Amino acid sequence: xxxxxxxxxxxxxxxxxxxxxxxxxxxxxxxxxxxxxxxxxxxxxxxxxxxxxxxxxxxxxxxxxxxxxxxxxxxxxxxxxxxxxxxxxxxxxxxxxxxxxxxxxxxxxxxxxxxxxxxxxxxxxxxxxxxxxxxxxxxxxxxxxxxxxxxxxxxxxxxxxxxxxxxxxxxxxxxxxxxxxxxxxxxxxxxxxxxxxxxxxxxxxxxxxxxxxxxxxxxxxx
Amino acid sequence: xxxxxxxxxxxxxxxxxxxxxxxxxxxxxxxxxxxxxxxxxxxxxxxxxxxxxxxxxxxxxxxxxxxxxxxxxxxxxxxxxxxxxxxxxxxxxxxxxxxxxxxxxxxxxxxxxxxxxxxxxxxxxxxxxxxxxxxxxxxxxxxxxxxxxxxxxxxxxxxxxxxxxxxxxxxxxxxxxxxxxxxxxxxxxxxxxxxxxxxxxxxxxxxxxxxxxxxxxxxxxx
DNA sequence: TTAATAATTTAGCCTTGACTAAAATAAAGT
DNA sequence: ACTTTATTTTAGTCAAGGCTAAATTATTAA
Numbered sequence: 397x398x399x400x401x402x403x404x405x406x407x408x409x410x411x412x413x414x415x416x417x418x419x420x421x422x423x424x425x426x427x428x429x430x431x432x433x434x435x436x437x438x439x440x441x442x443x444x445x446x447x448x449x450x451x452x453x454x455x456x457x458x459x460x461x462x463x464x465x466x467x468x469x470x471x472x473x474x475x476x477x478x479x480x481x482x483x484x485x486x487x488x489x490x491x492x493x494x495x496x497x498x499x500x501x502x503x504x505x506x507x508x509x510x511x512x513x514x515x516x517x518x519x520x521x522x523x524x525x526x527x528x529x530x531x532x533x534x535x536x537x538x539x540x541x542x543x544x545x546x547x548x549x550x551x552x553x554x555x556x557x558x559x560x561x562x563x564x565x566x567x568x569x570x571x572x573x574x575x576x577x578x579x580x581x582x583x584x585x586x587x588x589x590x591x592x593x594x595x596x597x598x599x600x601x602x603x604x605x606x607x608x609x610x611x612x613x614x615x616x617x618x
Numbered sequence: 619x620x621x622x623x624x625x626x627x628x629x630x631x632x633x634x635x636x637x638x639x640x641x642x643x644x645x646x647x648x649x650x651x652x653x654x655x656x657x658x659x660x661x662x663x664x665x666x667x668x669x670x671x672x673x674x675x676x677x678x679x680x681x682x683x684x685x686x687x688x689x690x691x692x693x694x695x696x697x698x699x700x701x702x703x704x705x706x707x708x709x710x711x712x713x714x715x716x717x718x719x720x721x722x723x724x725x726x727x728x729x730x731x732x733x734x735x736x737x738x739x740x741x742x743x744x745x746x747x748x749x750x751x752x753x754x755x756x757x758x759x760x761x762x763x764x765x766x767x768x769x770x771x772x773x774x775x776x777x778x779x780x781x782x783x784x785x786x787x788x789x790x791x792x793x794x795x796x797x798x799x800x801x802x803x804x805x806x807x808x809x810x811x812x813x814x815x816x817x818x819x820x821x822x823x824x825x826x827x828x829x830x831x832x833x834x835x836x837x838x839x840x
Numbered sequence: 841t842t843a844a845t846a847a848t849t850t851a852g853c854c855t856t857g858a859c860t861a862a863a864a865t866a867a868a869g870t
Numbered sequence: 871a872c873t874t875t876a877t878t879t880t881a882g883t884c885a886a887g888g889c890t891a892a893a894t895t896a897t898t899a900a
Binding site for chain 3: 646658662
């Protein structure tokens with residue numbers, strides 16, 4: 397059995413590798429920051445993971461997951477996202493709370509538990525914040541959506557995914573009426589990284605800070 | 619936050635203290651056996667728990683939980699039994715599998731999770747194997763039932779509780795048609811710790827080993 | 841009541857995964 | 871190209887919670 401810590405490192409390395417700007421190298425300090433440990437601790441674990449043949453490590457240069465490491469990362473992510481969706485659908489959790497709960501549960505459930513909730517949820521492919529859920533073979537359908545912050549004036553769009561990193565921000569979005577599937581239209585864009593004015597589901601226009609709009613991803617309409 | 623290990627020790631000490639013959643002293647070796655660690659490891663942990671004021675420890679003589687330790691034990695047991703029942707009721711787990719799954723989950727869930735499943739289950743007081751579920755204040759309704767192995771010939775009875783310690787035995791009981799609420803009648807009792815012959819829910823009589831009958835607890839009828 | 845046996849504790853060691861401080865390497869600026 | 875700065879690694883610690891082997895204390899039997 398792999399430790400919780402190992403699973404978390406692999407998961408975070410996977411996300412760093414496949415998440416942001418694709419050409420970004422996955423460095424020790426990035427990993428350390430996301431794991432909330434010191435760089436020295438991260439170096440230690442990286443060496444261990446390299447030793448276990450789960451990733452490739454070039455000292456001072458960064459890491460890249462090998463097939464075995466990626467497989468474990470995807471299993472962990474699958475657990476996480478299935479649990480999040482289950483908490484949300486079956487137990488009525490609000491979307492800002494599912495991440496923290498899933499973070500602990502993902503390391504504790506069995507394959508049987510995974511299968512049972514997967515079935516109960518109807519074999520979903522999209523998670524509680526719009527993330528793709530890897531299937532059992534580790535296949536994941538990565539989809540790249542434009543950020544709400546970047547779309548043109550007058551454009552209409554549907555919210556397809558949100559960043560799950562900041563619970564307070566998720567709560568705020570929810571209070572604004574912004575959920576997965578919500579239709580919006582961009583009415584104004586203030587200069588100097590100022591707020592965007594949105595029409596949300598044909599209601600009165602509301603103003604939204606750019607910081608938030610950068611964490612919302614949409615499908616363009618028309 | 620208390621470690622998983624501490625919670626497990628306290629839980630097991632509670633069960634040893636309040637489980638079997640009441641006058642039995644809770645010794646290091648008993649604890650070590652149930653925790654599946656060496657006696658030396660158990661001694662270490664016992665000293666630590668005593669240091670934390672969770673139990674009273676008289677070297678070479680055994681331990682007794684203090685109020686704080688008992689409170690933690692009961693919270694852990696509550697988590698365990700609620701999860702077991704949830705797995706059984708909401709996810710369709712068979713009763714021989716719930717213990718192993720709950721064993722890991724009990725340390726990973728939040729108070730919020732506990733409350734949500736408690737509510738979903740309708741604030742139950744009896745668990746998946748008939749065990750009492752402590753309430754949030756740590757109150758537990760311990761009930762002592764006679765063992766099926768000990769009841770008289772010709773007696774009718776209803777199964778109220780089973781030991782959850784041996785999954786294979788639970789599976790066997792299930793295959794025999796023995797569940798919580800099942801009505802049985804004792805038809806024969808072979809001598810020299812031989813098998814009992816039972817009529818189960820008015821079906822054809824079946825023979826049941828005494829070993830199994832010692833792990834089934836019943837309410838007498840008539 | 842003393843000797844043998846069983847249970848318990850002590851002492852010392854191991855692994856995991858953190859940490860700090862110091863050393864080494866890479867990147868950036870002039 | 872050389873110096874300054876930032877990043878990364880190395881070296882040495884620490885706490886948890888296991889382990890074995892040896893020493894101690896209780897219990898049982900003679």
